[in-house]
Each structure stands twice: as C-alpha cells, then as structure tokens.
Amino acid sequence: MSYTPFKPNTLGLIQLTDIDLREIAPFIDWVFFFMAWRMSGKYEGIETACDCESCKVGWLQQFLPEERPKAEEALKLYKDAQEMLRRFLDEKIVRVNASFGIFEGFANDDDIFIQSDQQLFTIPTLRQQHPATDGFCYSLADFVAPENDYVGVFATTIQGVEAFAESYEKDDDVYNSILAKTLSDRLAEAAAEWLHYKVRREYWGYAADENLTIKEMLKTQYSGIRPAVGYPSLPDQSIIFALDPILKFNEIGIKLTENGAMFPNASVCGLYFAHPKSKYFMIGKIDENQFKDYARRSGKSPDVLHKWMAANL
DSSP states (O other): OOOOOOOOSOOOOEEEEOOOOHGGGGGOOHHHHHHHTTOOOTTTTTOOSSSSSSHHHHHHHHGGGGHHHHHHHHHHHHHHHHHHHHHHHHHOOOOOEEEEEEEEEETTTEEEEEETTEEEEEEOOOOOOSOTTTTTBGGGGGGSSSSEEEEEEEEEEHHEEHHHHHEEEEEEEEHHHHHHHHHHHHHHHHHHHHHHHHHHIIISTTTTTTOOOOOHHTTOSSSSSSBTTTTSSOTTHHHHHHHHHHHHHHTOOEEETTTOEESSSEEEEEEOOOOOTTTOOOOOOHHHHHHHHHHHHHOOOOOHHHHHOOOOO
C-alpha cells in the first residue's frame, strides 16, 4: 500500500495540561456511556429532553410503550451525568491532560520504528491470520512506509476523579461513585477524539480541510486511525512500556502498573496513522509460529509474553 507520506506541521512531543473541559465534553460518545451501565439501545436526541415536562414527554413518545421505562431510566442517568459534568467544570474537580507527538518513522515487515530523542523505538505488531472482508490480512505496519514516513503517538488522561469518587464511597454512595468513574472514562476517550481532530487538522495537518460533525467523527468517518493499546488491532498491552519513554507519561500524571495498566484508569494511549487507506481491524487468534516470531521481535520470552497475549492464542 504505497503512498506519499504527509510531512507534519509540527514534529516532536507536545504536552497539554488542564485542557478546557468545555472543549472536551461535546466529544463524549454517550452510546458507550450507556453501555458501561449495561443500558443497550439508542437514545437519539436525549439532549433535547430538558427539564420541562413537555420536552420529556415529547422525547419519550418516540419509543414503544414497553421501551419507555428503560428510556426514562436512561434520561435520568443522562441528567445526573450532565449535573456531574457541571460540577467537574464549576468546582474544577478534574483536569484533562494530554501528551502526543508526530515523529519520523518507518516500517520493516511487521515492525514499526519511531525516532524520538535520538533513539529508535520498536513497536512490534501482529498480522491477521484470517482475512478481513476485503480479503487482506492486515498489520498496522502496513500503514507505514518502509522509509521517510511519520508515526504519531498519544495519551490522554483525566486527573482528580479518584479522590472525588472516594468521597462518595465514604458516604456509601455507590451510585455517584460509579457515575464519576464511568463519566471520567468517557471523558478520557472524548479527549482522545478531540485531540485526534486537532492532530488531523492542525498538528499533523494531513486533513486540514476536514469538515466533519462530531457525530460523524464518532462514527470514524475521518481519514487515518488512532488504535489504542489493548484494542483489537493492537492487543498486546505490554506495548505501553515501549510508548512510555516517548510520551513521558509521568509528566502528565500517568503511572503504569507492572501489568501495563494506566493510573488513573481514565486514561487512553495509542498510535496515530495518516495513511489514507488505514482502517480499524481485529487481529483475532494467532498461531504458534506467529506468536514465537512476535516474541522474538518484541525481545520477550514466550513464557513472559504469553500472559500478555492469552486472549489471542
């Protein structure tokens, strides 16, 4: 998949701290918020059901009678989340931080190489063993040229929510504690969405003329992708340790556990690709030969790597 790499407007690491929450909140994907509460279903236009009774009744009319109790429950949850968002903003309870950058890079076979601080970092990737719907077996390395290309990395985090949630737990208010945590999780993803938009339009600039609505962005109608560590196309959580020295997690308040989990939990980390044919995909199961090759390329013993890759074996 040859292409002409797009030279970024800004090269190197950039860190943003205390990003205005009012910029981030519109990028929340409420579908996934409701899914976190095990409330499946579509609640289109829920933001129009304001506090007046006529708006609420009008919104509920779009649902079948047997669906209305669940929709009313979703509306209450949404309003509670909106109230907590207002508290987050007015009382400065949380801070939104980000670390990201576009760096010189290239791919060799299924490995991606990133040049940062005069060091060459290796990001090993996996390849599908069962073809995608277009008949091709993808690897993320397919979206990086063998020379003179660029690769982006990012991390977003919501700081301060743990102490806020604990204040509810001390009062045995489990509902609001969970609400704070699930809302902060969605804010971390919203910050990643907002940041990717800024990268496409400004920092990298390969889609400077992009004119998508937020709803269209949430449906991934933009050019390029941002697979997160631990997600289907980048399932090896240990990759996060390779990204740490590039992104300098500690400088934006992220700590890593020995299992590669980020703290605070409301944090997201991954890669940016600008290749016009880049797409999201799922690695799925891999065989023993690819596993051994991946272990060799990642510099980890098969025994150590097995715990990171169990879901894909």
